[in-house]
Amino acid sequence: xxxxxxxxxxxxxxxxxxxxxxxxxxxxxxxxxxxxxxxxxxxxxxxxxxxxxxxxxxxxxxxxxxxxxxxxxxxxxxxxxxxxxxxxxxxxxxxxxxxxxxxxxxxxxxxxxxxxxxxxxxxxxxxxxxxxxxxxxxxxxxxxxxxxxxxxxxxxxxxxxxxxxxxxxxxxxxxxxxxxxxxxxxxxxxxxxxxxxxxxxxxxxxxxxxxxxxxxxxxxxxxxxxxxxxxxxxxxxxxxxxxxxxxxxxxxxxxxxxxxxxxxxxxxxxxxxxxxxxxxxxxxxxxxxxxxxxxxxxxxxxxxxxxxxxxxxxxxxxxxxxxxxxxxxxxxxxxxxxxxxxxxxxxxxxxxxxxxxxxxxxxxxxxxxxxxxxxxxxxxxxxxxxxxxxxxxxxxxxxxxxxxxxxxxxxxxxxxxxxxxxxxxxxxxxxxxxxxxxxxxxxxxxxxxxxxxxxxxxxxxxxxxxxxxxxxxxxxxxxxxxxxxxxxxxxxxxxxxxxxxxxxxxxxxxxxxxxxxxxxxxxxxxxxxxxxxxxxxxxxxxxxxxxxxxxxxxxxxxxxxxxxxxxxxxxxxxxxxxxxxxxxxxxxxxxxxxxxxxxxxxxxxxxxxxxxxxxxxxxxxxxxxxxxxxxxxxxxxxxxxxxxxxxxx
Numbered sequence: 310x311x312x313x314x315x316x317x318x319x320x321x322x323x324x325x326x327x328x329x330x331x332x333x334x335x336x337x338x339x340x341x342x343x344x345x346x347x348x349x350x351x352x353x354x355x356x357x358x359x360x361x362x363x364x365x366x367x368x369x370x371x372x373x374x375x376x377x378x379x380x381x382x383x384x385x386x387x388x389x390x391x392x393x394x395x396x397x398x399x400x401x402x403x404x405x406x407x408x409x410x411x412x413x414x415x416x417x418x419x420x421x422x423x424x425x426x427x428x429x430x431x432x433x434x435x436x437x438x439x440x441x442x443x444x445x446x447x448x449x450x451x452x453x454x455x456x457x458x459x460x461x462x463x464x465x466x467x468x469x470x471x472x473x474x475x476x477x478x479x480x481x482x483x484x485x486x487x488x489x490x491x492x493x494x495x496x497x498x499x500x501x502x503x504x505x506x507x508x509x510x511x512x513x514x515x516x517x518x519x520x521x522x523x524x525x526x527x528x529x530x531x532x533x534x535x536x537x538x539x540x541x542x543x544x545x546x547x548x549x550x551x552x553x554x555x556x557x558x559x560x561x562x563x564x565x566x567x568x569x570x571x572x573x574x575x576x577x578x579x580x581x582x583x584x585x586x587x588x589x590x591x592x593x594x595x596x597x598x599x600x601x602x603x604x605x606x607x608x609x610x611x612x613x614x615x616x617x618x619x620x621x622x623x624x625x626x627x628x629x630x631x632x633x634x635x636x637x638x639x640x641x642x643x644x645x646x647x648x649x650x651x652x653x654x655x656x657x658x659x660x661x662x663x664x665x666x667x668x669x670x671x672x673x674x675x676x677x678x679x680x681x682x683x684x685x686x687x688x689x690x691x692x693x694x695x696x697x698x699x700x701x702x703x704x705x706x707x708x709x710x711x712x713x714x715x716x717x718x719x720x721x722x723x724x725x726x727x728x729x730x731x732x733x734x735x736x737x738x739x740x741x742x743x744x745x746x747x748x749x750x751x752x753x754x755x756x757x758x759x760x761x762x763x764x765x766x767x768x769x770x771x772x773x774x775x776x777x778x779x780x781x782x783x784x785x786x787x788x789x790x791x792x793x794x795x796x797x798x799x800x801x802x803x804x805x806x807x808x809x810x811x812x813x814x815x816x817x818x819x820x821x822x823x824x825x826x827x828x829x830x831x832x833x834x835x836x837x838x839x840x841x842x843x844x845x846x847x848x849x850x851x852x853x854x855x856x857x858x859x860x861x862x863x864x865x866x867x868x869x870x871x872x873x874x875x876x877x878x879x880x881x882x883x884x885x886x887x888x889x890x891x892x893x894x895x896x897x898x899x900x901x902x903x904x905x906x907x908x909x910x911x912x913x914x915x916x917x918x919x920x921x922x923x924x925x926x927x928x929x930x931x932x933x934x935x936x937x938x939x940x941x942x943x944x945x946x947x948x949x950x951x952x953x954x955x956x957x958x
Contacts, residue, residue: 350470350506357455357507361442370442370455377429380591380922381906386577387596388925391618392916393609394600396760397786398571402551404528406485406544413573413600416917418528420575420598422554425454425473426525427588430808431912435522436588439468439529439555445521449863452524453510461582462531462553470503475532477501477511484540489814489842491540498524517860518868522809529555557581557593573600591906594924606761613898614640620899622916626697633898644943645933647901652951653894655913657707659815660803661888665795667821667846670732670751677883679728680799683776684769684886685720693765697896698889704879705810706890710872715880718887722776729776736777743777752779757788757800766801792844803888808913810872814842816879817856821846845884852878901943902930909950 354360355368365372394413403409404418425440435443440454460468479485481495497520501511513520534552535543551560561574575598583589601618603609610632613621623629635642662684664671671677686700702718703711729735729743734751736743743751758766763782770780791797804815814820821843855875862868880887895915903919904926910918936943 350503352458352506356505357458358505359458361455361507365442365455368444370444370453372442373434373436374587375434376436376588377431377434378588378590379906379908379911380589381904381924382591384591384594384904384906384924385927386594386924387927388930389597389599390595390620390920390923390925391599391601392620392920393603393618393622394571394573395602396604398567398602401548403544403547404530405480405490406487406540409487412917416920417573417575419556419917420558420920421551421556421560422528422530423556424526424528425456428522428526433809435525438583438588440525443525449513449516449521451510451512452521453504453508454525456507456509458507459582460555461580462555463559463578463580464531464553465580466531466533466553468529468555469506469532470501470509471532472529473509473527474501474503475535476527476530479530479535479538479540479543480527482540482543484542485544486540489820493814515861518863519809519811519860555582557584557589558598561597570604571602574598592921595920598920614638614646616900619903620897620916620919622895622897626694629697629896630695641898643936643941644945645901645937646898647946648898648948649896649909649946650893650949651895651910651914652892652949653908653910653912653914653953655894655910655915656806656808656810657701657890658804658806659704659706659885659887660701660890662799662801662886663792663845664799664884665792665797665844665846666882666884667795668798670734671799673732674883675728675731676734679725680773681718681883681886682721682725682728683772683778684718685772686718686889687720688768689765690889694889698891701887701890702880703887704812704815704876704885705806705872706887707892708806708810709869710810710876712873712876712880715877716883720772722772726776741777742779750779751777752781753798754781755783755798756780757783757785757791757797759788759801760784760786762801789844793841795841795844795846801888812872812875813856813860816843816847816849816852816875818843818848818850818853821848847879847882847884849878849882900933901946902926902933904929908952912953 352358355364395411399411399413400408402414402417404414404422423438425438426443427436427438428434429436437457439456439460441457442455444453445451446453454473456468456470456473458467462468477494477498477500481491481500483491485491497514497517499512499514501509504510511524513524530552538546557578558575559578561576564572564574566572577593577596577598578584581593599618603612609621610628612618623633625632629648631637633641633648638646640646641648662680664677664680666672666677671680690696690698690700700718701707702715705711729751733745734743745751756766756770761784763784766782770782773780785791788797788800789802792800792802820841852875855871855878859868859871859875862871894910894913895918897916899919902925903923905919905923909922911922914922932943935941
């Protein structure tokens with residue numbers, strides 16, 4: 310995806326007016342904004358003010374005017390797009406702090422707020438957003454950014470270097486109760502310095518190539534809101550309240566409500582400061598974006614064909630092949646809805662079944678290997694997935710970082726029994742379940758899965774039972790939350806992929822044993838109520854060293870070699886039973902009223918990308934209405950959209 314989806318989140322404040330009236334959301338309270346009393350910072354041309362451009366090159370500043378545009382210049386602005394934001398209304402809209410790791414949160418953040426610099430995912434060139442220019446010191450330890458003097462928050466106030474400093478300071482405040490956030494930012498950077506009104510610099514605590522991309526991706530909030538709050542008061546105040554942002558959209562406070570399963574509404578800003586910037590050509594076309602929430606999958610289908618929302622991401626291969634077909638739905642046969650499978654270069658993340666290796670029984674390598682040989686993925690892909698997916702075999706699947714020599718995971722129950730025997734598990738004649746030398750039954754009381762995943766996991770559970778392992782499936786809304794608190798034995802889940810992989814959080818031992826002593830034992834005997842990102846408790850000194858070598862390596866080709874070596878070592882630890890991946894970016898069915906650029910989703914886009922790239926075609930929308938009224942047909946568009954590969958032919 311070419312445009313920038315920022316990885317933190319927005320905010321709203323719930324309040325009630327009178328008895329039994331609907332909850333609504335306040336956007337911001339200007340009465341609480343403090344006066345800016347700081348000493349006036351330099352705003353001269355040579356120090357970042359108006360006229361800076363004529364001095365920038367001779368002062369060593371860089372920029373990028375050669376933008377690789379994703380949007381279509383012919384896009385029509387207007388109308389509304391409605392999509393499903395999730396199965397339940399999110400617990401908050403905060404950008405960081407506890408309980409904020411949802412895709413909707415990051416999506417809202419990317420629509421309402423902006424960062425200093427973006428990244429062209431095809432060329433890996435940096436692109437201006439809030440910052441017009443940037444500079445790297447000779448020792449690669451200090452980065453400087455010049456903020457566009459035209460940049461404005463939605464309340465009309467200009468963006469300054471102080472806003473960047475304040476945004477950083479709130480991230481490193483431990484009071485917001487997200488140790489992964491404050492630990493990472495505090496470990497990597499010194500506190501930024503406002504060198505002038507529009508120039509901010511930051512010094513890295515150690516030399517890492519990734520930091521060149523990380524710091525300018527920081528979400529910029531208004532300092533005049535942040536300067537009087539702490540991390541703890543932030544998570545209290547900004548559960549559901551939004552500060553002013555600089556992005557193209559703003560929360561519709563009157564219509565956003567949690568009533569009736571919830572509705573979140575964003576309005577496109579007519580006063581968006583960068584509306585005429587070249588990088589925004591053909592982007593942000595919808596006047597209104599609506600997120601609805603539907604928990605039941607059957608109801609989700611019914612409501613789509615009833616016209617309640619515009620795009621349905623078809624996650625089930627069986628439904629794609631047997632349910633969402635012309636013979637089942639008139640809307641498909643007549644072309645009122647269109648099936649689309651978009652092929653692009655969206656990274657595939659690691660996914661499958663992960664083990665908590667800090668606790669028995671999965672602290673034993675042979676046991677983990679055995680389970681890897683008890684999951685019959687080939688059967689799943691053949692019988693349930695209709696060959697829509699392919700097996701993965703790496704921490705970096707379908708990328709240049711994947712090691713082709715990784716151990717193959719295949720179904721072999723006899724081998725699994727041999728491996729389990731090495732760890733003391735066997736089944737005596739006449740017994741139903743395996744036991745160890747102490748007579749304990751091999752039982753996993755809680756195997757957490759997402760609702761509806763029982764159809765996928767039941768064959769696995771049956772195969773486990775065949776050799777004497779008892780597993781109880783438990784459906785919960787967010788199994789991954791359990792794993793980040795180490796409250797699991799094994800579970801299904803995964804991490805999203807990245808064009809610039811960052812294995813540190815997933816694999817480095819420092820993110821595995823938060824609040825543990827040097828022996829990896831919980832000091833109080835209880836699992837703490839905190840999140841850790843190394844969910845499987847990988848604790849391999851060689852992997853730690855390779856991660857640190859990778860982060861310090863500025864040679865892109867050498868980084869490939871490092872990650873391939875790391876991939877091989879990590880794969881042989883069997884912390885995951887690798888799962889499957891789609892060989893495309895996005896599969897959906899949508900109402901036939903949209904137009905889109907040739908690239909459709911962009912180089913690495915997914916379900917979020919239509920919000921930025923697509924638009925409602927007035928002529929096609931009118932044609933749809935007439936066709937539905939008269940029960941006539943519309944043209945069926947090609948199902949496979951493969952723009953990037955077609956360029957090479």
